[in-house]
Amino acid sequence: MKQLGEEFKKICAEIIRGTHFKKNYTTKVYVDQEASSETFSELMSKKLYREACTLISRLEQTAVETTVTMFQELAFDMWETVEKALNGDQSLCVHLKSVADCLQWVKEESDHEDAQWSPKSWDNTLEELISKHIREQVLTHEYKRKAKMNLKRHLEILEGNTLRNINKNKSLLGDLFIVYLECLSVCMLQHLSSLAKEDLNYEESVLLYRWGIEEHWRQVFCLKESNAFDALFNKWLNDTASKIISTGKKTIYTARREMLEEEMKWNIQQEPGPECNFNGLLKEAMDVLKAVEDLGDKLVSDVRGVFLDEVLQFLKRYNTFLEAKVERSDSGKQLCVPLRIVKNCQILRNTLEDVGDTLRVKSTLYLEIINIIHEIEDRGIKLFSATLKLTFKKPFKNYFTDNIKFKDVLQELQNSIEHAGIQNNKIVIKTELCVIVGLYIQAFFNYSNKIEGTSKAEAFMNGSKPLQNFFQSLVSDEVKRKDPLQYIINILNSQDSKSLETTIAFFSNDHQDLREEHLNAILKIKGNISFTEKKRLVYFIKHRKSDHQEDKLFFFRDIKVKPFCPWCCVS
Incomplete structure (x- = not known):
C-alpha cells in the first residue's frame, strides 16, 4: 500500500x-x-x-x-x-x-x-456566458419605434458600445477573444433581426441596412470569415432588402396618390394656386432612389423597378383623368391649366432622363413611361393651342375692325408662362408662335376689308411689330429670318414685280404649308396684280422643292380662306 x-x-x-x-x-x-x-x-x-x-x-x-x-x-x-x-x-x-x-x-x-x-x-456554456455579457454591456438599449425612439441615435449608441467593448476585450480575453467575436456577431445579428421586424419607414430601413453592412465589415476585419455566419448575415440582408423595397413602394405610392388627388382637385377648381406640380412626387421618388444608390446593383435595380412601376401607374391615372375631366370641360379657357400640364411633363421628363443617365439603363418600362409623358404633353399642347385661339381670336378681330391694341393680351400670356416656369420650353414657344402668328394672319384675311384710317399694309405692319417684339428673344435667328409676318409685309409693300417675285419665291420655300389660296388672299389684299402675273407668282408654290426638315414651323396649316374667284385678285 x-x-x-x-x-x-x-x-x-x-x-x-x-x-x-x-x-x-x-x-x-x-x-x-x-x-x-x-x-x-x-x-x-x-x-x-x-x-x-x-x-x-x-x-x-x-x-x-x-x-x-x-x-x-x-x-x-x-x-x-x-x-x-x-x-x-x-x-x-x-x-x-x-x-x-x-x-x-x-x-x-x-x-x-x-x-x-x-x-x-x-463550448455552449461559454458562448452563453459571453453572450449574456454582450447583451448587458453592448446591447444596453432596447429599441421600440412605437415609443418614437430615434433609430439613428440607437445605432450610434450601439456602435459606440461595440467598438469600446471590442477594444477592451481584445487584450483582456486573449485566446478567448475569437469566441467573444463569434458571440458578438451572433448577438448583433439577432438584434438587427429584431430591429428589422419593427414598423420601420423607408429611410429607417435603408439606415438599418447600411449600418448592418458596415457592422459586418467591422467584424470581418477582426474575425476571419465564417461561412455559417455569412450565410445567416446574407439571409438578413435579403430580408432587410425586401423590406426596403416594400417600404420604398409604399413611400412612392403614398406620394403619388396624394399628388394625383391634389392635381385632380386643382384642375377641377381651376384656380391659379397652390403650386403643386410634380416636384413633390419626384422628390420623394428621387430620395428613394438616391438612398440606395451605393448599396449594390441588385438593390438599386429592384428599387428602381419599384420607382418606375409606381410612376407608370401614376401617369396612367393622370392621363385618364385629363382625358375624362380636362378635355371634356371648358378648362381650356384658362391658360394656367394646359401650361400646368406641360410643366408637369417637363418635370417628369427631366427627372426620368436623369435617372436613366445615372443608372445607364433604359428599360422597356422606362421607355413606356417616356411615351406616356409624350402623350400627356401632346394633350397639354393641344389644350394650350385651343386656349390660345380662344384668347387671341377676339383681340385680333378688334384690332383690324376697331383698331384696338392687343399688347395687354400678350403681356398676360407672358405672365402666365413665366408663372408656370416654362418660358424657355421649346414646345411651348413653338406652339404659341405658330398659333398666335397664324391667328393674326387669319384675322387679317378675314377683316382686312374692315380696316379704316390707314392702308392695309400699314395696319398689318403696325400689328405685326408687337408680335415680333414679343418673340424677339424667344426664337432663333433662323426663325426670325423666315418670319411669315415680314414676308407678308414685304409682299404688301413691294413696288416692282422683280422684288415681289423674289420675295414670294423665298416665302414659298421657307413655308411649305403656304397654299395657293393663302398667296391668292395676300395678292388680293395687295391689289393691282394682273391675272398673268398672279399665275406666274403662284408657280413658285406649285413647283417648290419639298423640305423634309423635322422641326418645321406651321403657320398656315390651319388658316382657312373663303372661296373667291381667281380673277378677283385683279383690281
Whole structure:
C-alpha cells in the first residue's frame, strides 16, 4: 500500500508539470480518493484547468461519481473566472489561456457525449456566458419605434458600445477573444433581426441596412470569415432588402396618390394656386432612389423597378383623368391649366432622363413611361393651342375692325408662362408662335376689308411689330429670318414685280404649308396684280422643292380662306 501511494505521487507530479501519462504505462494503479482530491484541489487553486481535466480523465475508470463532481466543480470555477474577467478583474485574465486550453482538451480528448454534465457542453456554456455579457454591456438599449425612439441615435449608441467593448476585450480575453467575436456577431445579428421586424419607414430601413453592412465589415476585419455566419448575415440582408423595397413602394405610392388627388382637385377648381406640380412626387421618388444608390446593383435595380412601376401607374391615372375631366370641360379657357400640364411633363421628363443617365439603363418600362409623358404633353399642347385661339381670336378681330391694341393680351400670356416656369420650353414657344402668328394672319384675311384710317399694309405692319417684339428673344435667328409676318409685309409693300417675285419665291420655300389660296388672299389684299402675273407668282408654290426638315414651323396649316374667284385678285 505504501508503494502504491508513492506511485500515485509520481503521477500527480507529472501532471502538475504538464507532462502526459504514458499510454504504455502498464502498472495498475489504485488511486487513493483522498490523495486525488488533494491533487485536484491543488490544480484548481492554480487554475490549471487542462491538467485538472487530465487528472479527472484518469480517475474515471475507478471513481466515476467522484469524477462527475470534479468536472462540475471545475466548470463552476472556470465560468466564475471567465465571468469575473469579463467584468474587469484583470488579475484573472491571465488564467483565460488555461480556460482556452481546457476547451481545446475537451475537443481532443473527451468522449462524454450524452451526459448533461459532459465537458462537451462547455463550448455552449461559454458562448452563453459571453453572450449574456454582450447583451448587458453592448446591447444596453432596447429599441421600440412605437415609443418614437430615434433609430439613428440607437445605432450610434450601439456602435459606440461595440467598438469600446471590442477594444477592451481584445487584450483582456486573449485566446478567448475569437469566441467573444463569434458571440458578438451572433448577438448583433439577432438584434438587427429584431430591429428589422419593427414598423420601420423607408429611410429607417435603408439606415438599418447600411449600418448592418458596415457592422459586418467591422467584424470581418477582426474575425476571419465564417461561412455559417455569412450565410445567416446574407439571409438578413435579403430580408432587410425586401423590406426596403416594400417600404420604398409604399413611400412612392403614398406620394403619388396624394399628388394625383391634389392635381385632380386643382384642375377641377381651376384656380391659379397652390403650386403643386410634380416636384413633390419626384422628390420623394428621387430620395428613394438616391438612398440606395451605393448599396449594390441588385438593390438599386429592384428599387428602381419599384420607382418606375409606381410612376407608370401614376401617369396612367393622370392621363385618364385629363382625358375624362380636362378635355371634356371648358378648362381650356384658362391658360394656367394646359401650361400646368406641360410643366408637369417637363418635370417628369427631366427627372426620368436623369435617372436613366445615372443608372445607364433604359428599360422597356422606362421607355413606356417616356411615351406616356409624350402623350400627356401632346394633350397639354393641344389644350394650350385651343386656349390660345380662344384668347387671341377676339383681340385680333378688334384690332383690324376697331383698331384696338392687343399688347395687354400678350403681356398676360407672358405672365402666365413665366408663372408656370416654362418660358424657355421649346414646345411651348413653338406652339404659341405658330398659333398666335397664324391667328393674326387669319384675322387679317378675314377683316382686312374692315380696316379704316390707314392702308392695309400699314395696319398689318403696325400689328405685326408687337408680335415680333414679343418673340424677339424667344426664337432663333433662323426663325426670325423666315418670319411669315415680314414676308407678308414685304409682299404688301413691294413696288416692282422683280422684288415681289423674289420675295414670294423665298416665302414659298421657307413655308411649305403656304397654299395657293393663302398667296391668292395676300395678292388680293395687295391689289393691282394682273391675272398673268398672279399665275406666274403662284408657280413658285406649285413647283417648290419639298423640305423634309423635322422641326418645321406651321403657320398656315390651319388658316382657312373663303372661296373667291381667281380673277378677283385683279383690281
